[in-house]
Amino acid sequence: MKKILSVLLAVTLCTSICLTGCQKSDKSEKNSKDSNTEKELVDVKLNEVAHSIFYAPQYVAIEEGYFTKEGIRLECVTGFGADKTMTAVLSGDADIGFMGAEASVYAYQEGANDAVVNFAQLTQRAGNFLVARKEMPDFKWSDLKGKDILGGRAGGMPEMVFEYILKQNGLDPQKDMNIDQSIDFGSTAAAFSGGQGDFTVDFYKLLHPHLFIMLVYIHT
Template sequence: MKKKLFAWVALGSLCLVSLAGCEKENTPTEAPASTESKEELTPVTLNEVAHSIFYAPQYVAIENGYFEEEGIDLTLVTGFGADKTMTAVLSGEADIGFMGAEASVYAYQEGANDPVVNFAQLTQRAGNFLVAREEMPGFTWQDLKGSDVLGGRKGGMPEMVFEYILKQNGIDPENDLNIDQSIDFGSTAAAFSGGQGDFTVEFEPGATSLEAEGKGHVVASLGVDSGYVPYTAFSAKQSYMDKNPDIIQGFTNALQKGMDYVQNHTPEEIAKVIEPQFTDTDLNTITTIITRYYDQDTWADNLIFSKESFDLLQDILEGANELEERTPYEDLVNTEFAEKAAE
């Protein structure tokens, strides 16, 4: 494995690039003020890997004031990449990170003496889609053979899940097609719109935007075709969790309230709640995207990160040659807080 811990820190000093589909700048954003005095709330900084409608339950919790109800004054920062989010957590710049759980495995295997532990899983499916230039009603994954595809960063969940699906369908990612991994995650939609590639793997709102512009058509959901995958989770350093169990519990309680809201409301209602988080996206588009995620069962009814999910994650890492040895579930996952929040 090429990753080194010093690389996490070095990456943190790099200028962050703009991420297409992230409707916020990388500046701290405080949750809406509550009736409770700020002095009575505990400040918590959350660094999220990206600002995406894919993470709707989190934004419901913010906009509905659930964190304040749990005594938390939340500051939200977008890291624009799991490496940068992990850097923020390891350095203490962020109290809690929200990213793919593979980042905690990488840090652990590179010898982190204060492991970053996952305590709540938000999404249970991949959130990206395969976009083609033309409609393909009879699409199968075999159609990718011999094609050029705009993919994702090596070692990141989007690319690893894509390659996992290819292998499940008998396709060799290295020899049966050309996957372009040279384009920044936030620029693939623009590159595809400009004529690069036969297919592109896109998150929202990139996929919907390409369809709206008539530049592409969604032909497959990676979330559906990969099955249930622990795509993103909340994590914190073990030392922070040991010192602040009440904060972690309150944070998880707030998230569970957001999950409950999403499970019991329509995409239209959810879209209206989180609309302030996405000021550059119109309400109809937000609703369309939420409906797409809603229909593929993106969000579970609880935040418990199961051993089966963690085992599948490591299967995917092994298949991508990103895992030196398997990590014990108990070392990197704590379900105590999610289980209590679900009661």
Template structure:
């Protein structure tokens, strides 16, 4: 029989059920974030782990990932609002700063902390010495991009002027460099994984040195966004950083084979053994950042690399173009996958 007690129950249920469902995620509503990655690469394994393991969803985020091939295109997409967050080299934020942008681009979480390219030779060179590059035809990367600048930094470290001591080829688009080398262009080439491992397996090239090992710690690939977006979406940026840090921990605590298996949906044309070899190589040289925080030492090394390449006009400090509060909070929270 209907009575006052029943009436109060249904009123309370009507008032509080929506809030309860919302708090439990019952409505399935996630905050969408459009992220543009500069390229698709095993170098970004933690990002794909975060996607596949649901770490973004755990933070209430729906990440819409798109590959915006090339640093210039990625930054253009960010500045125009086509994407909310960019995963690209930290040097791009410095270029925007140097142009006097009113709405600067701020780095907030690093994903990789070394250069990710390897020196590949057509012939096996067991006793390789950098002096052997003198006079060689070298298929390099795009001028002003981090791979090329880190490569030049490494070459100068070994007494080689890349523009005088080499026949340097830089007129080939990033996406076509591997194909150009495979077709016979150049004696040496600078390649990311998994292409380096693929070439080794196919007998098209041999990894003889690591530019990541030579150029030191760098905020090489970083999540960044416009200051205006960060101001309006502080909680979103924090949640994104949390998810990335969870993935960083996961990759460090699992085997290359496990990581390769998880990220394989993003590399459907690449065999698992090649993915495993690539992840193993990056782990061994410490390329995957264990922390999203951008250190002053690594930032200053980046400035030195850019200065050596003649691309730096202003030495902007890490405090000007990096916001580490998100990384520090994520680290303090010590999220466990």
């Protein structure tokens, strides 16, 4: 009987040791995999031209961990203007710039040693609004004649899209109105809130809460 108990006890101890060993081995293997996954993540810094609802697909991908699943640890910062975003890319402060395609053309024309390549598209429309100081339910494009308008930086996508729309509606941007192109992209809303201009062209996220959105959307 003692021999049987001794054998059972020995078997039990052996079994316990094996199970514990397996658990440690599995846990060690899991930690190793987690560690490897952590090591395999590539750090990528993305500089976006503006933080806007129009770029929602990108933010969803970040929040849902899509980049992490692809082995990318993404850091997203806001440049507040294509010129600043491009500067960040050219200086090496950012790996990728999210901005209008025109910025890479300007950089190339200015003789950038390492040409920036446009490789992906996220939006198909210009997310710009024309903003007035008061409600204009019967607005016509001709109402802009003789007015002062904050268009944003010269050569910037919002300003160029605005001029395109004006021409499509029979207006001459240079003769029919005064478009101020001296204020950079990130400062037009503040300037307009401070009393400059009769109208301003801006992105939704930059609008001051007390300003009235007159035109819902500028299509191209």
